[in-house]
C-alpha cells in the first residue's frame with residue numbers, strides 16, 4: 275500500500291479556533307507539531323462565528339466577574355456541566371481574549387478604547403467581545419498569523435479516517451488527501467482532536483459540509499467515552515427562505531442589538547413564556563427590554579435573549595399553532611428600531627454588516643426596512659469526547675480533545691459566545707498537556723495491519739462502483755430521519771423508530787459505491803463520512819432515549835419536566851467489546867462548597 279509518512283510529536287486534527295490554539299501552545303512547549311485539516315487553512319467553522327467571544331472583562335459593565343460568568347454558564351447548562359471546566363473557562367477567558375488582542379485582533383472598542391462587549395442570550399451582563407458580526411474571521415486570522423511563525427507543519431485538505439494505536443494508547447492517524455486521494459500516515463506521540471461539530475447529521479443546519487462528527491467517531495472507535503450526546507443545540511434563528519439557504523445562521527447579535535420576535539399576529543410572543551429560573555432577570559415590558567439592549571444597567575434583558583433551547587421551543591410552538599410566517603418560521607425584526615434611533619439604518623449596517631448583506635443577497639430583504647423570517651436550525655453539539663477538565667485528555671492515553679468535539683463545559687445547553695472562549699481556553703490547555711505527554715511518554719508504533727485495514731476500507735466504495743447506490747441518498751435519508759424523529763421535540767416512540775431505522779441505513783452505507791478515481795471525488799468523501807454520521811446519530815439517539823426528562827437542548831414531550839435525579843447524571847456511550855454501542859450513566863462529582871456559594875449567590 276502506497277502512502278506518505280509524516281512524523282510529529284503532537285498531531286492536531288482540526289484547524290478551527292481550538293486546533294490552532296492547541297497547535298500554538300504545543301509548539302510553545304518545545305515539541306514538533308503537525309496540524310491537519312479537511313479544507314483549506316482559514317476555512318474552519320470558527321470563521322463563521324458572528325456574535326462574539328464571551329469573557330468577563332467587565333469593560334462595559336463593571337459588575338461582571340468570573341463568578342457571574344461561571345454561574346450563568348452553569349444555569350444555562352442546567353447544572354449538568356462539568357463544573358471544573360466551567361470554572362476554568364470563566365476564570366481564564368479574559369486572559370485568552372487579551373492575549374488574542376496582543377496578537378493583533380482588532381476588536382470593536384468602547385468610547386475610552388477598551389474592548390467593546392455586547393449582550394447575548396443567558397449572559398447577565400454585556401460580555402461578548404466582538405468585531406462587528408465577523409468575530410470568528412478575526413479570531414482565525416489572528417491565530418493563523420501567530421501560528422505560522424511558530425514552525426507548525428500544516429497539512430491542508432487532508433481528512434483523517436482512523437486513529438492508530440499501540441499498547442492501549444494513540445500513536446498516530448491515517449488519512450487521505452482530498453486533492454489527489456493519496457494516503458498519509460502520521461506518527462505522533464500525542465493527538466489532539468479539534469474537529470468541531472456534527473450538524474450535518476440533521477437536515478436543517480447552520481453547519482457547513484465539514485461537520486460530520488469525525489472527531490467524535492475517531493475517538494469512539496479508539497475506545498474513548500463520548501458524553502452528553504443527547505444535548506444538541508437548535509439555534510432559534512436560522513434563515514427559512516429561500517430553500518437553498520435554509521438553516522444559515524442569523525446571529526443572536528440581532529436580538530442583542532434590539533431585534534424582536536413576532537408571530538403572524540404581530541405579537542411579541544416571547545413575553546408569554548418566561549421560565550421561572552429566569553423570571554427575576556427578565557424584563558416584563560417592551561420598554562425595559564429596549565433599554566437593556568441600549569446599555570441601561572437598571573434594565574433587565576428582553577425575553578428574546580433567554581437561552582436558545584427555550585427560544586427555539588417557543589418558536590416551534592408558534593409555528594405549530596398556526597401563527598408562523600408564510601415560509602414556516604416567525605418574524606425577527608430589527609427594522610423597528612427606526613422608531614427609536616434617528617440613524618437606525620446606518621446603525622444596523624454598522625453593527626450587523628454580515629446580516630445586512632446575507633439577507634440582501636440571499637433573500638432580497640433589506641433588514642433595515644423589513645423583518646426577517648427565521649426558524650430553528652441545528653447549530654451545535656454540547657456532547658462530545660469526555661475529557662479531563664484540566665488536561666483535556668480523553669479516556670484513552672495520548673488522545674486529547676478540545677472545542678466543539680469535546681464535552682463538559684456547556685452541560686445541557688451552550689450560551690452563545692461560550693464556544694469561542696472555550697476554544698481558546700481549552701485549546702490552550704489541550705496543546706500544553708499534549709506537548710507534556712509527548713515529552714514524557716515516548717510513543718510506540720502502530721502495526722502495519724492497522725494501516726492496511728484503514729486503506730482497504732477507504733477504497734471499498736470504488737470496488738462497488740457507480741452502479742451501486744450512491745452515498746448522497748443514504749446521507750439525505752439519515753438527515754431526514756434525525757430531523758424528524760430526534761429533533762427539537764422528542765418522544766420515546768419516535769426515537770425507537772429512529773434507532774430501528776439506523777440499522778438498515780448502516781447496511782446501505784456499507785454497500786454504497788462511487789464512480790471515477792481518487793482525485794477530488796466528493797462522492798468518495800461523502801461515502802467515507804457516512805460511518806461518522808451514523809455513529810454520532812446512534813450516539814445522540816441512544817443517549818436521548820436514556821435521558822427520561824427534559825433539560826436544555828433535550829426536550830421530551832413524554833417527560834416534559836426536569837427530574838432532579840437526572841440532574842446529577844451524565845450519559846456516556848462507548849464501543850463495547852462486541853462492537854456495539856453501550857450506554858451508561860455516571861454521577862456528576864459534588865461541586866466544591868465555594869462554587870456552590872457562587873451559584874447560590876447569583877440565583
Ligand SMILES: Cc1cc2nc3c(=O)[nH]c(=O)nc-3n(C[C@H](O)[C@H](O)[C@H](O)COP(=O)(O)OP(=O)(O)OC[C@H]3O[C@@H](n4cnc5c(N)ncnc54)[C@H](O)[C@@H]3O)c2cc1C
Nearest residue numbers: 288289290292312319320325326434470677678691693694
Ligand atoms: C454560523 C455560526 C456562527 C457562530 N457564531 C458563534 C459566536 O458568535 N460565538 C461563539 O462562541 N460560537 C459561535 N458559533 C459556534 C462556533 O463557531 C463553533 O462551535 C466553533 O467555531 C467550533 O470550533 P472548533 O475549533 O471546535 O472547530 P471548527 O472551527 O469547526 O474546526 C474544525 C476543524 O476540524 C477539521 N476537521 C474536521 N474533521 C476532520 C477530519 N476528519 N480530518 C481532518 N480535519 C478535520 C475541519 O477541517 C476544521 O479545520 C457559531 C457557529 C456557526 C455555525
